[in-house]
Amino acid sequence: ERIGLSEAVFCAGKTPQQIAAILQSASQRAGLLLTRLDAEKFAALSGELKAATEWCPLSQTAFFGPVPPVSLAGNVAIVAAGTSDAPAAREAERTLRHAGVEASVFIDVGVAGLWRLMDRIEEIRRFPVVVAVAGMDAALASVLGGLYSGSLICVPTSVGYGAAEQGRTALNAMLASCAPGLLVTNIDNGYGAACAALRMLGVMNLR
Amino acid sequence: ERIGLSEAVFCAGKTPQQIAAILQSASQRAGLLLTRLDAEKFAALSGELKAATEWCPLSQTAFFGPVPPVSLAGNVAIVAAGTSDAPAAREAERTLRHAGVEASVFIDVGVAGLWRLMDRIEEIRRFPVVVAVAGMDAALASVLGGLYSGSLICVPTSVGYGAAEQGRTALNAMLASCAPGLLVTNIDNGYGAACAALRMLGVMNLR
Amino acid sequence: ERIGLSEAVFCAGKTPQQIAAILQSASQRAGLLLTRLDAEKFAALSGELKAATEWCPLSQTAFFGPVPPVSLAGNVAIVAAGTSDAPAAREAERTLRHAGVEASVFIDVGVAGLWRLMDRIEEIRRFPVVVAVAGMDAALASVLGGLYSGSLICVPTSVGYGAAEQGRTALNAMLASCAPGLLVTNIDNGYGAACAALRMLGVMNLR
Amino acid sequence: ERIGLSEAVFCAGKTPQQIAAILQSASQRAGLLLTRLDAEKFAALSGELKAATEWCPLSQTAFFGPVPPVSLAGNVAIVAAGTSDAPAAREAERTLRHAGVEASVFIDVGVAGLWRLMDRIEEIRRFPVVVAVAGMDAALASVLGGLYSGSLICVPTSVGYGAAEQGRTALNAMLASCAPGLLVTNIDNGYGAACAALRMLGVMNLR
Amino acid sequence: ERIGLSEAVFCAGKTPQQIAAILQSASQRAGLLLTRLDAEKFAALSGELKAATEWCPLSQTAFFGPVPPVSLAGNVAIVAAGTSDAPAAREAERTLRHAGVEASVFIDVGVAGLWRLMDRIEEIRRFPVVVAVAGMDAALASVLGGLYSGSLICVPTSVGYGAAEQGRTALNAMLASCAPGLLVTNIDNGYGAACAALRMLGVMNLR
Amino acid sequence: ERIGLSEAVFCAGKTPQQIAAILQSASQRAGLLLTRLDAEKFAALSGELKAATEWCPLSQTAFFGPVPPVSLAGNVAIVAAGTSDAPAAREAERTLRHAGVEASVFIDVGVAGLWRLMDRIEEIRRFPVVVAVAGMDAALASVLGGLYSGSLICVPTSVGYGAAEQGRTALNAMLASCAPGLLVTNIDNGYGAACAALRMLGVMNLR
Amino acid sequence: ERIGLSEAVFCAGKTPQQIAAILQSASQRAGLLLTRLDAEKFAALSGELKAATEWCPLSQTAFFGPVPPVSLAGNVAIVAAGTSDAPAAREAERTLRHAGVEASVFIDVGVAGLWRLMDRIEEIRRFPVVVAVAGMDAALASVLGGLYSGSLICVPTSVGYGAAEQGRTALNAMLASCAPGLLVTNIDNGYGAACAALRMLGVMNLR
Amino acid sequence: ERIGLSEAVFCAGKTPQQIAAILQSASQRAGLLLTRLDAEKFAALSGELKAATEWCPLSQTAFFGPVPPVSLAGNVAIVAAGTSDAPAAREAERTLRHAGVEASVFIDVGVAGLWRLMDRIEEIRRFPVVVAVAGMDAALASVLGGLYSGSLICVPTSVGYGAAEQGRTALNAMLASCAPGLLVTNIDNGYGAACAALRMLGVMNLR
Ligand SMILES: Nc1ncnc2c1ncn2[C@@H]1O[C@H](COP(=O)(O)O)[C@@H](O)[C@H]1O
Numbered sequence A, B, C, D, E, F, G, H: 001e002r003i004g005l006s007e008a009v010f011c012a013g014k015t016p017q018q019i020a021a022i023l024q025s026a027s028q029r030a031g032l033l034l035t036r037l038d039a040e041k042f043a044a045l046s047g048e049l050k051a052a053t054e055w056c057p058l059s060q061t062a063f064f065g066p067v068p069p070v071s072l073a074g075n076v077a078i079v080a081a082g083t084s085d086a087p088a089a090r091e092a093e094r095t096l097r098h099a100g101v102e103a104s105v106f107i108d109v110g111v112a113g114l115w116r117l118m119d120r121i122e123e124i125r126r127f128p129v130v131v132a133v134a135g136m137d138a139a140l141a142s143v144l145g146g147l148y149s150g151s152l153i154c155v156p157t158s159v160g161y162g163a164a165e166q167g168r169t170a171l172n173a174m175l176a177s178c179a180p181g182l183l184v185t186n187i188d189n190g191y192g193a194a195c196a197a198l199r200m201l202g203v204m205n206l207r
């Protein structure tokens, strides 16, 4: 991509054959990130392609080819409400890592147990960029928005059932938050949150 | 009503003529609560009816005829996120008052300024029944749900715009809350929350 | 949880591996409730964990470790419209049981056959707390709301098709009910209804 | 209309000028029914047209020109849950009347006060066709559906707020009813319910 | 059911075990109709129960036990727009047949090929009750509504994709039809349409 | 616009001041089309601007400055279901006229009175491009789609109430039509339909 | 079809048995197009029918029997935003091909890499009819609408997740586009877009 | 607010009396920003309060009391698709200005006239933070996302009708954009976009 963001192949709508073709035509390149690559599709790749691919089952992301060394750390925190939000959080973490950025991850600090968040808040406040990942009511985003003054990127997740409406309630709650200046990505879009963080790090001249 | 709950006339879909007719036919009774009575409809009542009516512009409720003295206090707290949530909060307060129950009201303790809630939480915890009133993201309900162990009645409000979706986001967020055992009423339904509180007070033999 | 409510692990978004890890780390504790544990995930647990787990296929709940003896009975009735509503009703019953509370269950008293409800109504009226479980039109909730004066917790279910909209119609009908003071949980949320009942029993000093 | 149903002019999307033009061009005819004619549009008609028009403010219907005498009575009951449902009920009654059919009307028999319906149910059962009019949760339709075995036409109304969703909840609840064989019209469509009743009376050779 | 309508077991939300239990407890009865019984559930029944059951794969209905002889014919026409609408049409036909009523069925007369409908319209007009079954745009209902003057019961189907919205577009189009007096059932609800037809035949003293 | 389509000012979101500014800065140009210019905004223009403007109240369109003579006729038919659909039909007609194209208009040929359409169908078939305008169920589009083989542009209108959902039902019905090759514009978008017709006439070398 | 459009069998709601029956009864005909024929259904056809069928897995279309030679080329361009949009693009291409029309296809020219579209735009401009296929935000349609002056048929696709809402966002964005004269089909409806193109080619006297 | 963001009073749900009370109690403070203050409410303030208030009718914002001098410029660009998007763009501009930040504004660079955006793109690229404001299809956001590599904050607006769905289509299109790393605010939320920009400027140590 001409704007300098991490290359990524979105595998959700592609057949294993199409994915293999992309990897083969890309094999000369410096490295490729794959997202939404499920176990079945990963298993259907040839042994050779599999060997060249580092796949993460939790986030369904894969690194194909070389991954750059970590060139930046301590600038992005990823804060997730519950363990069910881990896939999106990990997708963000892995996208950042593929661009050489190491994120710090805080899981299970949802507001139903507010003390767990309060125990970590001082630590979180040190990061210029925070990615908040939460489903259901997404109350974590609003609480963080009032306690943290840096750049806050919110990722709603599809965790929950019924009135959670596949993540739309979390999305709307983050958009309508009573805390000022929250920014929101698509549902479960850890990749997009990481790209937005990379844009910020870019203008901060950190990458 | 045979189940012993406070009589109320829902005026939203009624003409001033219909409301006047109801008041006249009711004038022998012990007292009537009117909800959703806006300024225009109140103004259209005859001088005589107006004189017999104590109208509250904020909550658009009115007491027609005698109101019983306060027979119970200190059992219900009404906690509202912002001043924009005051109409629904007041509707609940007035419905309780019309049944002889005095509620304690806490306004502007929304979670974007978490310290405001934390300053009052010990006080709130003393009430067996809490009515939480919040719009937009309704994060107050989830935070309270984790800090307070009594009966929690949640009233979503239509405060906000866009993704707030006229209160549906607050409603869904309360229903999908990560805190356990929250109960929810219709949007802006302070009256219903008060009736639910009265049902609880009834089974606690407090009324 | 600090507020004293029954611990529960929501298994819907978790892998068998994650669930096993939680159970193992919890094995010293007094007992754990698992919800949304389907047959496939239960089967995937090790023989040892399975042996320590009492699983109910209808409600997809499980008790891991010791369950307290019944310490309270006769205070909560669970009233379900049809046999298709039984899973949510049982989830409520099991959550209460895990907290030492025995509920009384009334199934198949939906209003299309009103006489079935009328035959049981006197019995139902004796309980201070009633959990009403219904899908489709959820008319049971409104009818009960007019016949019963205690605390009424309504659980909409996803039973039905087409205009039932996966439980949203039942949810909205309960919220918009013409009967006063009904309180509502998320769709199919028997667990939440039970937690709400436990909050009420707590403030009634019954637990 | 070639199929023999009552002529009607739907005035909601028409200017007073367009309505006047239709009336003038129709003045030779045997009589015209107008629906959704609000006070402002009626007032804007010329004195001559107004004099030839019998307007009903509650239902916003009007009879222009001669109305046939009553030729049939005792065959259609219109049963409405609350006084707020009266406009749609009256629209049905007036449409029937314009076709020479006198309907019997039962208002305020909603199920939150079930005894009010039970007091009238024997009387209602005598009619071959019943039009049930209800908003909010529309529970009246399901209860009637289980108690009455004749032809049941259900009219959802837009009465209510929030989760009532302008009548869509009542509509969906009627469509998803647990009682068998209910038939449903558009929201607030008393006119359509009356036309459907006329179709039934026609095939019964009553008109 | 006390109101005299055909007994039916809705199998969609029930396990094969629950269905078998219902059949066994019912075996003394005169005959049972089952709806939404899919191939897998039918296959899971015991050989004995299967032998006592006449199952129709297209409509997923089954007759358990004796079926009454045909006692009425020539009064109900079922008119379906396309072959994809056949399941709902057949469900209506089988429900009527289980009550002793033989319906006449007209398939593939959708309005995109208007001449196919026009070829059959005179024949259709002879029936006092018509059930119109259509998905996607459901234009068949409106066209029939203008050409046929008897009782018209409309069944929207979930046929189509995208903007067909699982049948909601057909449902709304039937409800909002420009033809007067159409009555509508839930999506794919052939059973409900048949029950409504039986109610009409009842008041016509035909059954 | 560089692609050669008729200039238009969409006035819905603009103040009279902003509209006046656009007209003044445009006064040297060859002529301007204004859409969604309501009576109030037109009245607020200065006498001079009003004098230079030919305003149509039905379609809320205006021609500012010179209008080209008719250069093409007989190629576009505009077919509207009812008189309530006239505003959108007229908006299309006026947009075409402003580009020098004279359309032929057929109003009140909706399918509830199918014979009215059949009386005109031979005439309509002579046009290479037809714009079909309909609200509510939009059945006209499907019927035309099966009877007419030329280019069919469908404009859903917001006519109707309840299940008509402000035109969304008509929109979805047109998109999901059982007739092949229908193309659809936004709700009430007569302007867009005319622009699409102009694109077609352009590639046909007629303009 | 009497209006001269390509015959097509929509297989989505049909069993393999029903499809086989249609093919057998059609075997005398000149050739049949099948759409939405998935791998499983194709595999279930008899060897004989399979041998007479040319099936395309990407678009899930099949040609049964003879296909006419190409009689027209260079008139229709199909422009798709990404490789995930290829199925709908190919369905359009194959439907055209079945009618003897060869389309030119441009894949992966989405606007996130605007230069890719700009590189091809001159070439695209030469076609009188363009079919634009795009999912997610569908921005390609608006950009093309401003750069291309011929007939523009837009096909929204269901590509994406979360806020893409199964193609509804792309559909709405195309309908609400700021570029004038775009026409839209149902989501993923490549077949419909091709039929609309054939209607245009017909009135251009090209077929 | 403790996190250092610009104080703002959201006036949409407040009466003039409530707003006056807030201003009076705040009069000692350094200055207050008011949003959603419409003409009617501003007019209802006392002469004294009005004199102390600088009100902007386009954005419905007001500065009450002293405004800090500009302390930062050249870091935030606000790019709006059309003049109808100006209110939200101006709300963002004014919120930044109230915090001492001068933004550069680019209006009317929507993608239907792509050359207008291309003419300005080099200039826009110089800003580390860009706020993109667009309604209807919101294609501007996606195009900018591919051409600009800095921090991109997207504000959907409620401009448009029908399928624009009061801004929800623009919101969803921005969230589902094919360009990576876009961040989104609530519909029409220029205030929130400015607060997010201030958070970014803060972590860049520019304020
Ligand atoms: N069936 C259920 N429905 C709703 N909430 C649940 C359910 N089961 C558990 N929970 C809640 O989810 C919490 C556990 O979430 P987790 O940490 O993700 O396992 C519990 O403490 C409950 O508050």
Ligand SMILES: Nc1ncnc2c1ncn2[C@@H]1O[C@H](COP(=O)(O)O)[C@@H](O)[C@H]1O
Pocket: D007, D008, D009, D010, D011, D035, D036, D189, D191, D192, E178, E179, E180, F082, F083, F084
């Ligand atoms: N209140 C109503 N609700 C639904 N349809 C109506 C109503 N009033 C009239 N109609 C129908 O609309 C037709 C008249 O439409 P129009 O020609 O636009 O006046 C009548 O013949 C009826 O079929």
Ligand SMILES: Nc1ncnc2c1ncn2[C@@H]1O[C@H](COP(=O)(O)O)[C@@H](O)[C@H]1O
Pocket: E082, E083, E084, F178, F179, F180, G001, G007, G008, G009, G010, G011, G035, G036, G189, G191, G192
């Ligand atoms: N993929 C498709 N999308 C939309 N409509 C289709 C499609 N394929 C076929 N059709 C339409 O459906 C008709 C056939 O329907 P059927 O008789 O049910 O096979 C065809 O004549 C087309 O008008």
Ligand SMILES: Nc1ncnc2c1ncn2[C@@H]1O[C@H](COP(=O)(O)O)[C@@H](O)[C@H]1O
Pocket: A178, A179, A180, B082, B083, B084, H007, H008, H009, H010, H011, H035, H036, H189, H191, H192
């Ligand atoms: N236009 C706006 N859109 C969204 N949030 C706003 C807006 N204006 C003010 N706010 C937020 O609402 C808070 C004030 O709410 P209140 O106390 O009700 O006046 C501010 O601190 C902001 O966080």
Ligand SMILES: [Mg+2]
Pocket: A081, A082, A083, A108, A110
């Ligand atoms: Mg947790």
Ligand SMILES: [Mg+2]
Pocket: B081, B082, B083, B108, B110
């Ligand atoms: Mg506040």
Ligand SMILES: [Mg+2]
Pocket: C081, C082, C083, C108, C110
């Ligand atoms: Mg039952």
Ligand SMILES: [Mg+2]
Pocket: D081, D082, D083, D108, D110
């Ligand atoms: Mg009443």
Ligand SMILES: [Mg+2]
Pocket: E081, E082, E083, E108, E110
């Ligand atoms: Mg067909």
Ligand SMILES: [Mg+2]
Pocket: F081, F082, F083, F108, F110
């Ligand atoms: Mg008409």
Ligand SMILES: [Mg+2]
Pocket: G081, G082, G083, G108, G110
């Ligand atoms: Mg691509």
Ligand SMILES: [Mg+2]
Pocket: H081, H082, H083, H108, H110
């Ligand atoms: Mg512009």
